[in-house]
Amino acid sequence: MILMSQMKFATAIDCIDGRTQLPVIAYLKAKCKVDCVDMVTEAGPVKILANCEDHVLLDSIKRRVEISIRKHRSKCIAVVGHFDCAGNPVSKETQIDQILMSIKIVRSWNFKANVLGLWLTRTGQLSKQKKNRERARCQQRIWSAYTSSRF
Ligand SMILES: [Zn+2]
Secondary structure, three states: OOOHHHHHHHEEEEEEEEEHHHHHHHHHHHHHOOOEEEEEEEOOOOHHHOOOOOHHOOOHHHHHHHHHHHOOOEEEEEEEOOOOOOOOOHHHHHHHHHHHHHHHHHHOOOOOOOOOOOOOOOOOOOOOOOOOHHHHHHHHHHEEEEOOOOO
């Protein structure tokens, strides 16, 4: 294993949904020019962040993001919403609003990192044979809608 100090990290607050993680990792590796993406997962995290009701979960998310920032020196945090989310079964429009609110919440934590929002429209399972082509396609399905001005 390569030493942690030699690697660059980004952080994703992503859904538990297994369809979302590989495309988000691939996207952030390219976008933020990092080697690894620390995954903080919850079922429908943008709902949890935007609603600001479940403080136990919010603290748990924040604590895990903080470890990624402090120990892995992550400079980029993404909050992720996605199509067909079982943990957050609301419309795209509502989820986009939640993503915007989530960005505000995460920024209010005052970590020295850029915060961006991602919406994943649809994901396909990666097959080994078509891995690279599939990965490229998955990346196209993600758009980083609301990035901070530094990106
Ligand atoms: Zn989900």
